[in-house]
Amino acid sequence: MESSPYFVTRQRLVQAPPGAIFELLADPSKHPLIDGSGTVKRARAEEPQRLSLGAEFGMDMRIGLGYRIQNTVVEFEEARLIAWRHFNGHRWRYELIPAPRGTLVRETWDASRLKRQWPLKVMGFTRSTPVNIERTLDRLADYFDPTTPRPTDPQPPSGPTRPRKAKPRTPKQAAKQAAKNEAQRQARARKAVQADEAAAAHQAAKAERATRAAEVRAARNVARTEKAAQGEQKPVKAAKPAQVAKAAKAVHVEPMPPIGATPRPPASPPRLPSREAIAAAKSGRPLKAAPAAEPQPAAAAAADQPKPKPTGGPATGRPEVPARRMRRAS
Numbered sequence: 486m487e488s489s490p491y492f493v494t495r496q497r498l499v500q501a502p503p504g505a506i507f508e509l510l511a512d513p514s515k516h517p518l519i520d521g522s523g524t525v526k527r528a529r530a531e532e533p534q535r536l537s538l539g540a541e542f543g544m545d546m547r548i549g550l551g552y553r554i555q556n557t558v559v560e561f562e563e564a565r566l567i568a569w570r571h572f573n574g575h576r577w578r579y580e581l582i583p584a585p586r587g588t589l590v591r592e593t594w595d596a597s598r599l600k601r602q603w604p605l606k607v608m609g610f611t612r613s614t615p616v617n618i619e620r621t622l623d624r625l626a627d628y629f630d631p632t633t634p635r636p637t638d639p640q641p642p643s644g645p646t647r648p649r650k651a652k653p654r655t656p657k658q659a660a661k662q663a664a665k666n667e668a669q670r671q672a673r674a675r676k677a678v679q680a681d682e683a684a685a686a687h688q689a690a691k692a693e694r695a696t697r698a699a700e701v702r703a704a705r706n707v708a709r710t711e712k713a714a715q716g717e718q719k720p721v722k723a724a725k726p727a728q729v730a731k732a733a734k735a736v737h738v739e740p741m742p743p744i745g746a747t748p749r750p751p752a753s754p755p756r757l758p759s760r761e762a763i764a765a766a767k768s769g770r771p772l773k774a775a776p777a778a779e780p781q782p783a784a785a786a787a788a789d790q791p792k793p794k795p796t797g798g799p800a801t802g803r804p805e806v807p808a809r810r811m812r813r814a815s
Contacts (some may be wrong), residue, residue, distance in 0.1 A: 486607065489597065490611040491597045492593070493597070495591075496592070499587050499622075499626045500585065500629055500630060501629035502587075503565065503583055505629065506588055507564045507581060510579050511535050512535060513528040513533070513534075513536065513544065513770070514527075514528045516528070521616075521619070522613070522617040526544070526545045527544070536561070536567065539558060539559075540558045542555075542556055542569075543555045548722075549696075554754050555572050556569040556570065557568075557673055559676075565580070565581055566578070566581070574599050576595040576596075577592070577594060592622060594614050598687075598688055599684065623748055681815070700798060771815045
């Protein structure tokens with residue numbers, strides 16, 4: 486059967502009537518006979534011989550080291566249902582359903598109401614409990630199987646060897662003690678019910694918060710999907726004219742020439758002012774313009790240029806010698 490790590494349920498058909506199985510479950514001293522985990526050792530001598538609603542019973546346990554665990558019966562229906570609650574809050578429940586060939590026994594380990602569930606996971610109970618429940622149901626079926634030898638009786642209950650001597654009481658004292666025991670039993674039952682109700686309310690509030698968070702996430706996802714489908718975007722603020730003019734003035738981009746055209750030569754860099762211009766600016770007098778150079782005729786300009794030295798040929802009367810290459814010093 487499908488179950489969560491903190492709510493495990495298994496069932497098994499047992500060839501026995503519901504009344505016989507219920508008498509076995511209601512007797513704490515017989516629990517070691519059907520325990521599949523091997524941790525239940527014996528019942529206490531001072532514990533009740535038969536369980537009832539609100540009854541408390543302790544069992545000697547052992548997981549590496551011996552310890553004692555106290556249980557309280559929180560559900561009890563004759564020949565149909567019995568459940569006890571550990572001090573930590575988790576429950577063991579046995580449901581007996583009549584079937585054509587016997588009784589369908591359904592065992593449940595319920596730790597879903599606990600506020601702190603991580604210790605059970607750290608100690609490995611979430612992994613070992615399903616296997617132990619199946620072993621318990623197998624041993625319960627073998628206990629009532631006529632072809633299988635019945636397991637031996639468990640160890641005798643632990644406790645004082647000498648029986649306690651009951652003090653003589655008057656009928657009035659006995660009635661008073663019985664009323665006190667009944668009041669204590671009812672108080673324990675109410676306390677167990679209140680603890681279960683508080684745990685159930687805590688789990689319901691936790692589930693409600695998780696549902697609300699899931700609804701908020703789903704609404705956000707739907708809004709994002711609709712926004713993406715409609716193509717909504719945040720409006721872009723238009724730049725002010727002053728900002729546009731400032732940006733255009735600060736950054737001057739030279740236009741690219743068209744493809745195949747001759748690129749325009751870059752503009753000559755600005756010349757720095759001369760010493761005369763700086764001195765005139767400091768003294769406040771006007772700068773004298775430099776005399777313009779007179780144009781020279783083409784013949785004079787050609788005469789001013791140096792003539793190349795002849796290396797040979799018909800003009801010099803010497804054979805032409807190829808130009809030597811300067812050997813580079815290594």
